[in-house]
Amino acid sequence: MAKDTEERIYKEHMYEEGIHASRVQAKIGTVIHPRSVKGNFRTFKSAVMFLAYATFFILPWVRWERPIGSQQAVHFDLIGKKFYIFDLVVHAQDIFWLAALLFLAAVLLFFATALVGRVFCGFFCFQTLWTDAFRSIEKWIQGDRVQRIRLDKQEWNSEKIRKKGLTHFLWLAMAFWTGLSFSMYWTDAPTLFVDFFTGNANPAAYATTFILMFTTYLAAGWIKEYVCMHICPYARFQSVMYDRDTLATAYDYKRGESSCGRAKPIKELKNIEVRHEKGHGDCVDCGMCVQVCPTGIDIRDGAQLSCINCGLCIDACNSIMDKYGWARGLIRFASENELEGGKTRFFKLRTYGYGVAMIASIAFLLWSISGNELVDASSYQIRSPLYVILSDGRIQNSYELKINNKSLQPAEFKVSVTGMNNLELSTGKIDKLKVAADNSMKFLIKLRHQQLPTDKKKTSINFVIEPVSGEFRDKIIVPSQFIMP
Numbered sequence: 001m002a003k004d005t006e007e008r009i010y011k012e013h014m015y016e017e018g019i020h021a022s023r024v025q026a027k028i029g030t031v032i033h034p035r036s037v038k039g040n041f042r043t044f045k046s047a048v049m050f051l052a053y054a055t056f057f058i059l060p061w062v063r064w065e066r067p068i069g070s071q072q073a074v075h076f077d078l079i080g081k082k083f084y085i086f087d088l089v090v091h092a093q094d095i096f097w098l099a100a101l102l103f104l105a106a107v108l109l110f111f112a113t114a115l116v117g118r119v120f121c122g123f124f125c126f127q128t129l130w131t132d133a134f135r136s137i138e139k140w141i142q143g144d145r146v147q148r149i150r151l152d153k154q155e156w157n158s159e160k161i162r163k164k165g166l167t168h169f170l171w172l173a174m175a176f177w178t179g180l181s182f183s184m185y186w187t188d189a190p191t192l193f194v195d196f197f198t199g200n201a202n203p204a205a206y207a208t209t210f211i212l213m214f215t216t217y218l219a220a221g222w223i224k225e226y227v228c229m230h231i232c233p234y235a236r237f238q239s240v241m242y243d244r245d246t247l248a249t250a251y252d253y254k255r256g257e258s259s260c261g262r263a264k265p266i267k268e269l270k271n272i273e274v275r276h277e278k279g280h281g282d283c284v285d286c287g288m289c290v291q292v293c294p295t296g297i298d299i300r301d302g303a304q305l306s307c308i309n310c311g312l313c314i315d316a317c318n319s320i321m322d323k324y325g326w327a328r329g330l331i332r333f334a335s336e337n338e339l340e341g342g343k344t345r346f347f348k349l350r351t352y353g354y355g356v357a358m359i360a361s362i363a364f365l366l367w368s369i370s371g372n373e374l375v376d377a378s379s380y381q382i383r384s385p386l387y388v389i390l391s392d393g394r395i396q397n398s399y400e401l402k403i404n405n406k407s408l409q410p411a412e413f414k415v416s417v418t419g420m421n422n423l424e425l426s427t428g429k430i431d432k433l434k435v436a437a438d439n440s441m442k443f444l445i446k447l448r449h450q451q452l453p454t455d456k457k458k459t460s461i462n463f464v465i466e467p468v469s470g471e472f473r474d475k476i477i478v479p480s481q482f483i484m485p
Contacts, residue, residue: 045123045312073085111358115346118238229295252330288316378402395449401433405435412432418462460480461482
């Protein structure tokens with residue numbers, strides 16, 4: 001009894017420090033062949049994978065009608081310094097949107113981890129999604145777990161060469177299409193597709209495609225679960241974000257082990273009441289939870305760093321419980337407090353803080369995007385020279401006026417000046433300031449004034465830029481100054 005108490009205290013201490021001892025069955029270099037399983041979590045993982053692939057691979061080919069013509073729906077134009085996302089155009093000066101989006105993603109990740117552990121790793125991480133796809137190809141060519149293990153152990157022959165060769169060929173094909181699809185987001189997809197295979201694409205497109213092809217093939221085909229276990233930084237620090245109320249994939253030790261531990265479901269122990277009378281738990285020690293685990297751990301050993309909370313062991317255990325007509329939930333998403341008979345508290349100061357931060361960042365993004373001005377302007381006073389004295393005695397100041405037209409329609413503007421009487425404004429031979437759609441233009445503006453004894457050396461003025469065409473109507477006020485000798 002004293003030993004059990006000592007062990008429990010030690011485990012609690014390790015948990016509070018965020019150190020989860022990982023008793024991983026597979027050693028470095030050992031290939032893990034997870035067994036296929038059916039269930040709610042497997043179905044959800046497959047649905048997420050299908051949606052992710054459909055979005056990633058199809059989106060570059062989707063066209064979008066804009067006033068400037070038909071374009072790619074999602075296009076990251078580095079040369080033009082613009083990101084097109086359907087009807088939203090993100091310019092270089094909108095870079096703070098990216099900062100807000102990254103902050104939102106980080107807070108959302110922390111919030112999800114505090115509540116339900118590493119569900120991002122188990123269902124939404126790119127490494128998990130692509131490894132799942134590569135393993136599906138492997139299963140399709142080589143068979144399920146037993147067949148793959150047998151194939152690995154057999155001598156090299158025509159069957160092994162054919163199956164292994166075809167598997168790696170399809171892996172490389174999928175890795176290549178992944179790299180090429182990524183490159184398509186940065187240029188016109190149909191044009192790049194033709195240019196790529198005719199040798200006319202930009203060298204950057206070839207470099208990007210083949211680098212991503214190699215890294216995808218390496219990470220999803222060879223390294224696989226070791227990325228989650230030893231490389232991913234999130235796996236290293238997520239443990240300190242757990243507490244006793246965090247939901248995670250957990251084995252109900254009290255129900256599964258009881259006083260006499262696990263027992264195979266031999267004839268006299270198939271009845272749940274008889275098992276309990278003899279002191280045996282509900283775990284039949286079938287090993288299914290280990291066989292389906294993509295990282296090769298035994299969830300019955302407790303919370304472990306390598307567990308990605310994918311829930312496949314839950315599906316496997318539930319299928320065994322259903323087979324014998326016993327209650328589900330021997331392995332389930334549960335908190336440490338729940339496993340010890342207490343209640344799980346979801347709403348605490350930490351979760352409230354994450355929630356407020358998420359709402360604030362979402363509100364800021366929506367406010368900023370919805371209030372984004374379609375046109376803005378700035379002026380720069382030419383200081384070489386600062387002013388010119390004309391032959392008739394008038395003082396001339398020159399300005400460079402820049403107008404940014406962020407809309408997708410061409411626009412015209414007229415400019416006037418306020419703040420100083422008797423100012424003569426000249427735009428040269430330009431009557432109206434025309435700016436093309438989604439473009440910017442610079443115009444030379446000259447102001448002339450007859451100097452009077454009462455004139456100050458520096459007077460504040462305002463350029464008033466008034467749209468005369470386009471999809472905006474508000475005037476733009478640009479402050480500046482007029483300099484006298």
